[in-house]
Amino acid sequence: MASKDLSFEVLHMPPENTNSVLVCQGGDAVIFDAWGRASDWDKVLSERNVKLIAIYSTHGHSDHISAAPDLAKKYNVPWYLNSGDWNLIMWGNALLDFFEIPHINADYKKPEDLRSGSSNILPNVQMDVIETPGHSVGGLSFYFPAFGVLLTGDTLFRDSFGRYDLPGGDANVLRESISKLYDMKLPDETYVVHGHGVDSTIEILKKQNPYFVSHKCCSNGGGCKCNTSGHVCHCHNKCDCD
Numbered sequence: 137m138a139s140k141d142l143s144f145e146v147l148h149m150p151p152e153n154t155n156s157v158l159v160c161q162g163g164d165a166v167i168f169d170a171w172g173r174a175s176d177w178d179k180v181l182s183e184r185n186v187k188l189i190a191i192y193s194t195h196g197h198s199d200h201i202s203a204a205p206d207l208a209k210k211y212n213v214p215w216y217l218n219s220g221d222w223n224l225i226m227w228g229n230a231l232l233d234f235f236e237i238p239h240i241n242a243d244y245k246k247p248e249d250l251r252s253g254s255s256n257i258l259p260n261v262q263m264d265v266i267e268t269p270g271h272s273v274g275g276l277s278f279y280f281p282a283f284g285v286l287l288t289g290d291t292l293f294r295d296s297f298g299r300y301d302l303p304g305g306d307a308n309v310l311r312e313s314i315s316k317l318y319d320m321k322l323p324d325e326t327y328v329v330h331g332h333g334v335d336s337t338i339e340i341l342k343k344q345n346p347y348f349v350s351h352k353c354c355s356n357g358g359g360c361k362c363n364t365s366g367h368v369c370h371c372h373n374k375c376d377c378d
């Protein structure tokens with residue numbers, strides 16, 4: 137989608153695995169989840185003749201940050217990552233071997249902390265940051281009211297949700313984060329970009345993803361006794377699992 141000089145693109149950088157996003161306006165560019173190699177991102181930026189001004193990561197797993205430190209260093213721009221995930225930056229190097237992507241060096245450019253709140257990432261592009269831990273401690277989702285777009289990272293996928301068995305993962309916390317996204321009551325037509333797989337909309341998630349519901353009945357004691365680790369509640373305001 138594009139209006140005048142404003143553009144929003146979902147990119148599948150090689151080796152195809154993760155959904156990255158590039159937002160450009162007036163010659164400036166912002167990357168979300170800089171997966172792949174920094175050299176491939178150089179090509180993307182020069183092809184579009186844009187200047188990188190910031191990098192944001194939904195979380196600290198290497199498949200969402202692999203190119204971020206190098207790009208941040210090379211272009212001297214900030215890289216934003218919730219501090220809850222800073223200890224994952226080097227941990228993820230083992231996964232990069234699998235994809236034959238260079239490791240993040242021990243002297244990598246350090247990220248800046250990012251917390252919930254709203255700010256303009258580009259002059260006319262407001263971004264709301266929503267803290268959505270559970271897949272990792274520092275998981276974030278990003279909502280762009282001007283585009284009607286939500287980035288969920290690995291908190292939620294079109295038909296499922298992210299793993300909670302990796303370091304810092306927690307099934308109950310992840311469930312609460314999914315509730316938080318549901319409870320935002322975003323318009324049905326909101327376009328949703330997930331960390332992996334096919335994009336969706338809020339309408340598709342409501343119809344097709346049984347986990348995209350409000351789990352408040354569990355935490356409120358609304359009759360549900362199922363608040364057990366590893367159990368994913370299918371309740372929809374009214375709990376059907378006890």
Ligand SMILES: [Zn+2]
Pocket residue numbers: 195197271290298
């Ligand atoms: Zn992840």
Ligand SMILES: [Zn+2]
Pocket residue numbers: 154197199200290331332
């Ligand atoms: Zn991922």
